[in-house]
Every structure is written in C-alpha cells, then in structure tokens.
Amino acid sequence: MVLYVLGAILVLGTVWHLVRRRRLPGGTKWPPGPRGLPLIGRVWDIPRQHSYKRFKVWNDKYGPLVGINIFGINHLWLASDKVANDLLAKRANKHSDRPSINQLAQSKTAPEYLPLMGLNEIWRRQRKIVTQFLNTGSKMGHYDFPFLECGQFLSELLDNPENYENITENYTGRVISRLAFGSPEHYMDIRSYSHGLLKAISPAAYITNIIPQLKMIPFLANPWKWVEYKRHVAERIWFMKMFGNVKDQMNAGVARPSYMKEVLEKQGKTKLSDLEAAYVVGMIGLAGVLTTSSAMMTYLLAMTLHPEWQAKLQEEVDTVCGGRIPEPSDSPNMPVLRAVVMELLRWRPITPSSIPHETTEDDIYDGYFIPKGTYIHPNQWAITRDPVAYPDPEEFNPDRWLNPNFPSYKEPLTKYPSIQNFTTFGYGKRICMGMDLVENEFFVAIGGMAWAANISKKVDANGRIIEVPRHEYSTYLISRPKKFPFDMKPRSLERKAQVAEFRARAIREMDPPFSTMKNEKVDEKVDSGAELSS
Numbered sequence: 001m002v003l004y005v006l007g008a009i010l011v012l013g014t015v016w017h018l019v020r021r022r023r024l025p026g027g028t029k030w031p032p033g034p035r036g037l038p039l040i041g042r043v044w045d046i047p048r049q050h051s052y053k054r055f056k057v058w059n060d061k062y063g064p065l066v067g068i069n070i071f072g073i074n075h076l077w078l079a080s081d082k083v084a085n086d087l088l089a090k091r092a093n094k095h096s097d098r099p100s101i102n103q104l105a106q107s108k109t110a111p112e113y114l115p116l117m118g119l120n121e122i123w124r125r126q127r128k129i130v131t132q133f134l135n136t137g138s139k140m141g142h143y144d145f146p147f148l149e150c151g152q153f154l155s156e157l158l159d160n161p162e163n164y165e166n167i168t169e170n171y172t173g174r175v176i177s178r179l180a181f182g183s184p185e186h187y188m189d190i191r192s193y194s195h196g197l198l199k200a201i202s203p204a205a206y207i208t209n210i211i212p213q214l215k216m217i218p219f220l221a222n223p224w225k226w227v228e229y230k231r232h233v234a235e236r237i238w239f240m241k242m243f244g245n246v247k248d249q250m251n252a253g254v255a256r257p258s259y260m261k262e263v264l265e266k267q268g269k270t271k272l273s274d275l276e277a278a279y280v281v282g283m284i285g286l287a288g289v290l291t292t293s294s295a296m297m298t299y300l301l302a303m304t305l306h307p308e309w310q311a312k313l314q315e316e317v318d319t320v321c322g323g324r325i326p327e328p329s330d331s332p333n334m335p336v337l338r339a340v341v342m343e344l345l346r347w348r349p350i351t352p353s354s355i356p357h358e359t360t361e362d363d364i365y366d367g368y369f370i371p372k373g374t375y376i377h378p379n380q381w382a383i384t385r386d387p388v389a390y391p392d393p394e395e396f397n398p399d400r401w402l403n404p405n406f407p408s409y410k411e412p413l414t415k416y417p418s419i420q421n422f423t424t425f426g427y428g429k430r431i432c433m434g435m436d437l438v439e440n441e442f443f444v445a446i447g448g449m450a451w452a453a454n455i456s457k458k459v460d461a462n463g464r465i466i467e468v469p470r471h472e473y474s475t476y477l478i479s480r481p482k483k484f485p486f487d488m489k490p491r492s493l494e495r496k497a498q499v500a501e502f503r504a505r506a507i508r509e510m511d512p513p514f515s516t517m518k519n520e521k522v523d524e525k526v527d528s529g530a531e532l533s534s
C-alpha cells in the first residue's frame with residue numbers, strides 16, 4: 001500500500017514538475033548543478049545542518065552559479081562576490097523580493113518582519129522609517145550606549161567567563177533595548193523573542209521550511225502551525241506592550257530617547273497603525289541581538305586558537321589607548337582591531353547561507369536562464385572562502401586586511417578595513433541596515449576585551465591543554481560557535497579595577513535622573529518627520 005502511495009506521488013510529481021518546468025529561451029541554458037529526481041530534486045543529498053557546506057562542494061565542482069530544483073522551486077546558489085553583486089545589486093530591480101518562510105503565517109505580506117517581507121509597499125515604507133531612526137541613532141553615536149554598556153559587559157565577563165554566551169547576548173540585548181525602547185531592562189525578553197524567531201525561520205529547526213507542501217495541512221492537524229501560533233501571539237502581545245509603555249512614558253513626559261519614541265512622534269505623519277509601529281521597532285530589537293553577539297563569541301574562539309593575534313591586537317590597543325578602554329574615536333588609529341573584526345566576519349560568517357532573495361522577472365546571466373520565482377542564495381560560506389580573493393581561506397589571518405600583498409588590502413589604513421558593505425551584510429536594496437551600529441559595538445566590545453583580558457586555552461586538572469574545535473558551529477540561520485572551554489584572566493588587577501570604575505561611571509552617564517536630561521539637544525538633531533512619510 002505504502003509503495004502504491006509513494007509511486008502515485010512520484011508519478012504525479014513528475015507530471016507536475018514537467019508541466020511547471022519552463023522551456024528555455026533560445027540560446028540560453030540552465031545553470032549547472034547536480035542532477036536530481038523530479039519533484040524532490042536532490043533533497044536526500046542536502047544535509048539539514050550546515051547545508052551551505054554541501055552547496056560549496058557543488059559550487060567548487062560546477063562553478064560560481066549552481067542551480068537546483070527542490071520541491072518544485074528553482075534555487076540558485078552563488079559562490080562569487082562578483083556574481084552576487086551583478087545580480088543582487090546591479091540588477092536589484094529583478095532580484096530583491098524574498099521567498100516565503102513556510103513556518104511563518106505570512107512572512108511576505110504581514111507588516112511585521114522587515115528583513116523577511118516581499119518587495120512591496122509595506123517593505124518600502126518600513127525600510128524608509130527604519131533608515132531614518134537608525135540614521136538618527138548613528139548621528140548621535142548610538143547615544144554612546146555600545147561604549148558605556150561595555151563596562152558591565154567586561155566586568156561580568158571577567159568575573160564569570162564560562163557564562164560568556166549569556167553575557168555577550170545580554171550586552172547586545174541591553175544596547176538594543178536602550179535604543180529601541182529607551183531602557184536596558186527589556187534585554188531578556190528581546191533575547192527570548194529573538195531566539196524564538198530565529199528558530200522559526202531556520203530550515204534546520206522546522207521541516208516545514210524545507211517542504212513547502214506541509215503548509216497545506218490544515219491548522220487543526222498541523223503541529224507546526226500550532227507551535228508558530230503560540231510563538232507569534234506571545235511576541236505580538238509583548239511588542240504591543242512595549243509600544244504602550246513608551247506611549248505612556250511620552251504622555252507622562254518621562255520618555256527617554258528611543259526608536260519607539262521617534263516612531264510614535266511621527267505616527268501622525270506616517271499613518272502607521274499601532275501594530276505596524278510596534279513591529280517596526282520590535283523587529284529591529286530582534287535583528288540586533290543574536291547577530292552581533294555571535295561574532296563576539298567567534299572573537300573568543302579566534303583568540304583561544306590564535307594567541308599571536310591577541311598579542312598584536314593588545315600591542316596596538318596599549319599603544320593607542322594606554323591606561324584607558326578603547327573609545328569609538330580611536331577607530332582611525334586602530335587598523336589591527338578593525339582587521340581582526342573583518343577577519344572574524346569573513347572566517348566565520350554570521351549568516352553563512354545568507355538570507356535568500358527571490359527573482360520577480362525572468363533574467364539571463366552569462367547565458368544562464370534564471371526564471372521568475374528563483375530563490376537566490378549568496379552562499380557567504382563559499383564567497384568568503386574564495387581562494388583568489390582570500391588566499392588560504394581557512395586560515396584566520398587578519399593580515400590579509402593589513403598587508404598590501406593580499407588582494408583584500410585597501411588603503412588608507414585610517415579608514416580601511418571597514419565592515420561597511422562587506423559581503424556578509426548582503427547586497428543591493430536588501431543590504432543590512434544595522435552596519436553602523438554593528439561597527440560601533442564590535443569596535444568597543446572587542447577592543448575592550450583585548451584591553452582588559454587575556455584569553456587562552458584551558459588546562460585540565462592534570463595540566464593538559466584542552467583543545468578547542470575550530471568549526472563546531474550552531475545550525476540555525478545565525479551561526480555561532482557551540483560552547484567551548486577557554487580561560488580568561490584580567491590583564492592586571494589594576495585594569496580589572498578600572499573596568500569596575502568605568503561600569504559605575506557609565507551607569508551614572510546612561511541613566512541620569514530624568515530631570516537633568518538635555519532632551520532638547522537630542523531632539524534638535526532628530527530629522528524632520530517629513531522624510532518619514534511614504
């Protein structure tokens with residue numbers, strides 16, 4: 001019986017596949033790739049975990065564009081920064097939509113998750129609004145929160161390095177909680193909703209994200225829809241609560257500067273519904289936590305494995321900053337620190353399979369036909385391992401950004417290396433919107449760690465060094481090292497005391513009594529609401 005059913009599915013699938021398979025326009029060919037079966041393509045050969053590695057193997061074999069049809073959908077995996085730029089930036093008009101995320105109810109059309117929305121009016125409106133409040137934040141140096149929050153981050157890390165995963169997420173969570181809602185206290189909620197959404201959109205977590213047809217099972221009989229319903233309702237209630245909190249604070253005249261305050265002040269002009277206003281800020285809260293903290297965890301791993309780079313970094317930090325923690329204004333004088341940051345992003349890209357784009361019009365590239373509806377994946381794992389752009393790509397080597405003998409080197413070193421527009425932030429119309437904030441957070445947090453602490457391999461009770469795996473990373477869309485052992489000690493008792501002092505001063509500066517705050521000065525620099533209206 002089972003065999004009959006499977007046979008029927010295969011026959012129907014073949015017919016469906018042949019009907020849907022478009023004829024090639026004259027003189028074009030399909031992008032090369034591994035052959036598969038009708039309907040299911042090559043699904044048995046694609047691991048659910050770290051699938052980007054399998055696609056890199058195919059890219060190495062077939063070239064920078066690999067085409068594959070899975071469950072009736074054409075996928076194109078790119079392994080070259082040039083091809084990704086040609087298609088996703090230069091031809092952005094054709095390739096900037098997003099595929100549906102099956103596990104979510106309406107990821108393309110609901111006014112909720114900007115990074116997942118289709119290329120529609122809601123996305124345009126929200127991108128404009130978010131650009132504006134992130135710009136306001138950038139102009140104000142993100143109100144110095146990334147720098148000042150470093151005090152608590154460093155002090156907690158020095159006291160309890162084994163708890164580094166929570167401590168780094170708490171840091172990025174507190175920074176984004178201040179920026180989004182005007183107070184650090186919501187960081188645990190932000191972390192928790194970020195993890196929930198990350199799981200919901202990751203193919204490695206839900207089979208629905210691999211087999212779109214599972215979405216057709218009705219709600220009552222669909223366990224995945226139940227799980228998602230619960231997650232979504234809880235998140236929506238919380239976002240609306242945050243919206244209401246800031247609104248109440250504004251009515252009482254005690255709201256601190258925040259993205260939510262800015263959006264609320266301009267709601268009359270933008271005509272955003274309350275729900276959309278709540279999500280446009282809440283979403284940025286979610287986007288800002290796990291991404292940045294993952295790279296900070298990679299820093300701990302890289303320094304455990306590469307003490308020689310910790311020494312070089314510390315030499316620069318000590319020369320430029322001496323007895324104080326690195327500040328954002330030190331950036332032009334610290335190319336080694338910027339090179340370490342760049343290399344962390346290249347060596348272990350945070351979204352190794354990136355966020356796919358969807359094609360809205362047929363296209364032909366280099367003789368290859370790309371039909372409308374193709375999902376394009378700039379495979380960051382493969383792009384950052386291009387041996388021409390990055391010789392010895394598996395090596396963690398910040399020198400490739402500092403030494404003119406490497407193709408990735410760029411001058412002047414007061415400006416480069418710079419993470420702005422680096423391949424791991426995506427392309428074209430959909431490029432990441434958080435680069436300024438990320439740059440600021442990385443500089444002070446990683447600079448602060450180098451200034452305050454020595455990281456090394458741990459030694460067990462018998463005096464043997466505990467080796468650390470070079471690439472055991474999590475499997476969700478945002479990738480971070482699986483928990484690993486390392487040792488961290490303050491570089492001196494004096495520096496440890498300075499960190500504690502800095503933390504106490506920072507708290508006074510960040511959270512002054514409301515009556516002493518110079519709100520007029522902040523508001524003067526906020527752009528006019530006119531630009532917000534769509």
Ligand code: HEM
Nearest residue numbers: 115287288291292350355424425426427430431432433434
């Ligand atoms: C190191 C940290 C980060 C990395 C590596 C990163 C990477 C990315 C990537 C690959 C995309 C998709 C680009 C594309 O489709 O071509 C993206 C989109 C986005 N990112 Fe980031 N991101 C980071 C941090 C942040 C932060 C901190 C924020 C906000 C505070 C943020 C906000 C966004 C938004 C709003 C989008 C969606 C843009 C759109 O679809 O129009 N990101 N990011």
